[in-house]
Amino acid sequence: MQKVSALLLGNTNRLSLSDQKRALLTALSIMTWVVMTLYYIITNLIVRNNPFLLPYFIFLGIMVVSFWLNRSGFHSVAKTILLLSGNMLIFTYTSVKPIIPGPFQYYIANCIISLAVFGWEERGKAFFFVGLSFFLLLLARYGSISLLPSVHLSPEYTMETFFKNLLVVCGFSVLVVYFLVSVNTSTENSLRKQEIETQKKNNELIKINGELDRFIYSTSHDLRAPLSSILGLINLADLTTDPNDLKQYHSMMRERIGKLDEVLKEILDYSKNIKSEITIQGANIHSLLEQAIKDIQYSTGADRIKIDLDVPTNIEINTDIMRLCIILNNLVSNAIKYSDHTKTISMVRIVVTQIGGNVVISIEDNGEGIDPIHHEKIFTMFYRASTKSSGSGLGLYLVKEAVEKLSGTIHVASEKDKGSTFTVTIPSKYSPTPQAV
Ligand code: ADP
Numbered sequence: 001m002q003k004v005s006a007l008l009l010g011n012t013n014r015l016s017l018s019d020q021k022r023a024l025l026t027a028l029s030i031m032t033w034v035v036m037t038l039y040y041i042i043t044n045l046i047v048r049n050n051p052f053l054l055p056y057f058i059f060l061g062i063m064v065v066s067f068w069l070n071r072s073g074f075h076s077v078a079k080t081i082l083l084l085s086g087n088m089l090i091f092t093y094t095s096v097k098p099i100i101p102g103p104f105q106y107y108i109a110n111c112i113i114s115l116a117v118f119g120w121e122e123r124g125k126a127f128f129f130v131g132l133s134f135f136l137l138l139l140a141r142y143g144s145i146s147l148l149p150s151v152h153l154s155p156e157y158t159m160e161t162f163f164k165n166l167l168v169v170c171g172f173s174v175l176v177v178y179f180l181v182s183v184n185t186s187t188e189n190s191l192r193k194q195e196i197e198t199q200k201k202n203n204e205l206i207k208i209n210g211e212l213d214r215f216i217y218s219t220s221h222d223l224r225a226p227l228s229s230i231l232g233l234i235n236l237a238d239l240t241t242d243p244n245d246l247k248q249y250h251s252m253m254r255e256r257i258g259k260l261d262e263v264l265k266e267i268l269d270y271s272k273n274i275k276s277e278i279t280i281q282g283a284n285i286h287s288l289l290e291q292a293i294k295d296i297q298y299s300t301g302a303d304r305i306k307i308d309l310d311v312p313t314n315i316e317i318n319t320d321i322m323r324l325c326i327i328l329n330n331l332v333s334n335a336i337k338y339s340d341h342t343k344t345i346s347m348v349r350i351v352v353t354q355i356g357g358n359v360v361i362s363i364e365d366n367g368e369g370i371d372p373i374h375h376e377k378i379f380t381m382f383y384r385a386s387t388k389s390s391g392s393g394l395g396l397y398l399v400k401e402a403v404e405k406l407s408g409t410i411h412v413a414s415e416k417d418k419g420s421t422f423t424v425t426i427p428s429k430y431s432p433t434p435q436a437v
Helices: 002-009 017-047 054-071 075-094 102-118 123-142 155-239 243-275 285-296 321-337 395-405
Strands: 280-284 305-310 316-320 346-355 358-365 409-415 419-427
Touching (some): 002 054, 017 102, 017 155, 102 123, 243 395, 316 419, 321 395, 321 419, 395 419
Parallel strands (some): 305 346
Antiparallel strands (some): 358 419
């Protein structure tokens, strides 16, 4: 269909699908008329029973012009010329007295072409040409105008042409209806696609709206809490001149400011994950993890944790690195944050393997662990699984959202007081659909 369209219409990129189909229908109607006219010219030349071939030749010339106009983008002019000259040609042969019934059937073809090529938007023009066909049909049948001198045909020949004309008109009508049904189906399909897209966007908006409500409530609380305690500490500092007390208040303020900074960083990550498009870049997973560890090495308690990095240095990954960093930084910092101070040795073990087209990152710790009742919920927004948590409860939500954007999966295995293992699987070459493991 595309090839036929390119051949008959040239470049149709700027046309809508239905306009393109209508222009194609105009071109095919012109071609059918041309083939039929040539057929009549040849048979009449062979049988030599029609001395009036000039109208056919004039019509052929007009059809060539009309075809060229249609191909050059003047679709409306081409349609108008096609229907005017088609009706006039039929009238020329139907006006002959005594009447030859065969050509009358072409008025039906003209009516169908009028409705099909103009469509609903230009129905005024379509009905004008339908009216013209009816008028010419009645004029030819009952009027006294005769554009050609009389010819006398044998009843067998008259019957034969009647049948041939019937065949052509029927075939042509089927072609036109087929095209209309096909335009209708394509339009319906594209409407259905749009509906699914809109529904998807709607669901996303409902989700984002709900999240935004909770987001405003929780973040404003998380931002106010450290601010209020800093304000309290400043008031306390105003009341003392003891350098030791002042030192302690400053250290407490620094800790609250750190907390504030953490919340703001998570808000920024949230916004980056929602807003930015996927940007694919190549990176070395070992280097990314080294950087993530470097970033948290001065956080509270990090110095007493043994970090074991079991990651081959040659694993390259092609994905959205900004999102991958959100995943790694949050998981590594949680493994440190939720370490168990009562244990003699606190450790974090990071293992990366390549399985098929996927990279599997496992971050294991022997920290405080998570009770199984929380496993499902820890990935939801603002969910904190332990009373010890000083975080905002956004980290794992961000991790899950980012993993999904990278077409990956995340899994948690954890036991209270024993430790946790978070396993992230993502395609080593980003693809919008998940890779089989
Ligand atoms: P936050 O750390 O800000 O509270 P997260 O979304 O990162 O929020 O984590 C949600 C909860 O999951 C935390 O409150 C914590 O109870 C639990 N959690 C996350 N990672 C670990 C881990 N490695 N070990 C133990 N508990 C964890």
